[in-house]
Amino acid sequence: MFRKSFVKIAFVSGGNILNAGIGFFFLAVVAKTLSLEDFGKYALLTSILLVCVKLIDFGSNSIYVTKYLTNEDDKSITETFHSLKIILLSVVALVSLGIVNYFFPTNVWLSLIFVAGLVAYTINFTFYAHFQKEEKYTQLILLNTLPALVKTIAAVFVLLNTIHLNLVNAFAFFSLSIFADVILFPFLPEGAKHFKFNFTHVRTFIVKGLPSGFSQLVQEAWPAINNTITKYVRNYNDVGTFSLASKISNIFALVSLSIFTVLLPKNARLKGQKKTYDIGETILISFGIIILAFLAIAVSGVFIKLVFGEKFEGSIKVLDILIFASAFSAIHTFMENYFLVENQTKNILWVNVSKLVVFMIAALILSRQFGIEGLAYANLLAATTALIVTGVTIARYH
Numbered sequence: 001m002f003r004k005s006f007v008k009i010a011f012v013s014g015g016n017i018l019n020a021g022i023g024f025f026f027l028a029v030v031a032k033t034l035s036l037e038d039f040g041k042y043a044l045l046t047s048i049l050l051v052c053v054k055l056i057d058f059g060s061n062s063i064y065v066t067k068y069l070t071n072e073d074d075k076s077i078t079e080t081f082h083s084l085k086i087i088l089l090s091v092v093a094l095v096s097l098g099i100v101n102y103f104f105p106t107n108v109w110l111s112l113i114f115v116a117g118l119v120a121y122t123i124n125f126t127f128y129a130h131f132q133k134e135e136k137y138t139q140l141i142l143l144n145t146l147p148a149l150v151k152t153i154a155a156v157f158v159l160l161n162t163i164h165l166n167l168v169n170a171f172a173f174f175s176l177s178i179f180a181d182v183i184l185f186p187f188l189p190e191g192a193k194h195f196k197f198n199f200t201h202v203r204t205f206i207v208k209g210l211p212s213g214f215s216q217l218v219q220e221a222w223p224a225i226n227n228t229i230t231k232y233v234r235n236y237n238d239v240g241t242f243s244l245a246s247k248i249s250n251i252f253a254l255v256s257l258s259i260f261t262v263l264l265p266k267n268a269r270l271k272g273q274k275k276t277y278d279i280g281e282t283i284l285i286s287f288g289i290i291i292l293a294f295l296a297i298a299v300s301g302v303f304i305k306l307v308f309g310e311k312f313e314g315s316i317k318v319l320d321i322l323i324f325a326s327a328f329s330a331i332h333t334f335m336e337n338y339f340l341v342e343n344q345t346k347n348i349l350w351v352n353v354s355k356l357v358v359f360m361i362a363a364l365i366l367s368r369q370f371g372i373e374g375l376a377y378a379n380l381l382a383a384t385t386a387l388i389v390t391g392v393t394i395a396r397y398h
Helices: 002-033 036-057 060-070 076-103 108-133 137-159 167-187 202-233 236-249 251-272 279-308 310-334 337-341 346-370 372-397
Strands: none
Touching: 002 036, 002 137, 002 167, 036 076, 036 108, 036 167, 060 076, 060 108, 060 202, 060 337, 076 108, 076 202, 108 137, 108 167, 137 167, 279 310, 310 372, 337 346, 346 372
């Protein structure tokens, strides 16, 4: 059983890392082309977009997959899932306009691109849930491959001086490239291709999805929170420096997502068959991530100097700290599928509240005194806290 899971995790992880590598080409071009200040603005803007996208998801994907695979075969579940996405998109779009206008009050184009990006990501997340449920991992990987290829083409045109890159069109390429995922519509299961408003399970989705949604929001908001704190404590230059280190260490979030993607449907099916959750598999994977962290530290500094040059040399001093923080976060995040499968979702909420409180207190104290290095240590302290709380809670239940 573990061998099958490992093969699937390796396949999904490999696909996600490959996509990240392709997307990193675009990031490198943006980082080198824009000024350090504009790159800081770009980093802040994209991180805010991804936070708002998580509000549109807000745990609904995981609840949908779990309910569908455990003991539910009601067609109205899919209809409710789609209806909830439309409701959340409408609400978040209105709120996000105010947020973007606060940071960039004179740029209407950024607001329009932001809303279009929300629509694109809503399509992406909805497709993701269906492919995860059906365990169609090739199509699931392509959801990120297609936008990454679009951004790569754009980056090539920039390098050829066909396109002059600025803050607005860089953000447009990042956001609108996600619309490429509509190509995958024919691969959706038949029951997911037709839309009909249905609010039968909306309350269940919201109530049960709240802890998981909060967890996703915290995870996705993390770069935005870091960038915002850096902006107010330091400046946009430090935002760009810290953001680059954060994006590189984010490879562990991709690995965690891959593990969560595979283990959730697998263990949900075990639950539906009245079998025990495979906790030993989770422990083995956790040790694997720690080993991966040490390997990442060994090459990270050289990678920054080689790819991004001296402009981002300040990122090296915080990268090693963020790698361990990201590794610990990755472990506690994919372990949360235990709480979803065992219907103990309230624990997800407490884990992430603990993490957020520890981070905010540590960040406000350390970043003022030690700058972005202090902020990196605040990330490590928060991730360690979340991992300990998650491990102790699962041990108590299991």
